[in-house]
Amino acid sequence: MSRKTYICNPKPLFNPPKNAKKRSAFILYAMKKASEIDVARNKLNYTLLPVDPKTGNVLVRFRRLNEHRACAMRAIVLAMLYYYNIHSKLVEASIEKLSDECGLSTFSDSGNKSITRASRLISNFLEPMGFIKCEKTNSKKMSNYISKKIFLTPMFFALCNISEKKINYFLSKSKNLIQGGESQKIFLSFSDIKIMSKMDEKTVRKKILNALINYYTASELTKIGPKGLKKKIDIEYSNLCKLRKQK
Structure with a gap:
């Protein structure tokens, strides 16, 4: 089977759910910044040392981004920002949900869903590169896939050309509005x-x-x-x- 045949949906895009609640000013700003650049070709992808999340050791043999994985990354970065909670630093969506809405999920002839493309991007690239941190949860959303909580790191925002100063600005503004009894x-x-x-x-x-x-x-x-x-x-x-x- 050729590589072209193997890859389903070679040009995935993030499609936000219809009728979802409106996003915060920070999320809109962050998504705009991320969409203005090619996050998959940021120099951080080639200069950062990948680290094994379990051992903390540098991964000597490590698969960098080919074009198919780069396309998947462009879509899933926007999806993660869309579901990001600036206060908890948590992406409030499962890997399955991210995979579905980015067009990365596939189905076998028997109807079984696979989220391997998204799961491997997260576990084998985004996490070792330090863009995200994952925590396993006790529940399982799908058989063969362990549910994880995804947290975005400062390096993730550096990837999207979003400064820490700007994050702190939105965070401070949000907290002030909540304390003042107003919700933006x-x-x-x-x-x-x-x-x-x-x-x-x-x-x-x-x-x-x-x-x-x-x-x-x-x-x-x-x-x-x-x-x-x-x-x-x-x-x-x-x-x-x-x-x-x-x-």
Whole structure:
């Protein structure tokens, strides 16, 4: 069997689930930064020494990125950012979920699912390179695959060209909002923000209004009132302007 035949879906892409809750300002910023560069060709992939997570020893024989693994990495990095919790540093998604939404899962003729492509990328590359840390859990999501918790490390964000200073900025801002009794909400998707960055202010505000109307129930909108709704539009527009500048 040729290599081309063996690889299923040679150009995987991360497709966020429809109707999922909107992501935080940090996640939108981080995904934007990661999508602007080729994370699979970052020099860190070739200069860092891979280490065995179990022993701490440098791995002398180590498989670097071929093009198929590079394609998988580009997709799964965005997926990990999408599900990242900035407070716990945890990727709030299983390997199976990441594999499914990146188009990396395959099925045999008998209908059995395999997440080997994603699992090997995580266990045999991302973790030894120090981009992530994994912890095994007691439960098993699938037979033959041990469920793991995935934590993103500072090196992961260096890979995505995201500075520690920027992470601390979002973290501090988030904590201040929570302590002040406010919760910052971004009602626009990653793709929405990319499209709206080219629109004029009036059009953008109208789209934000529609997003808010779709997000809240009728009773919630009544409680918010016209003044409250205008304030939320101002906040969301301000957030969008900040994201435009943070390139």
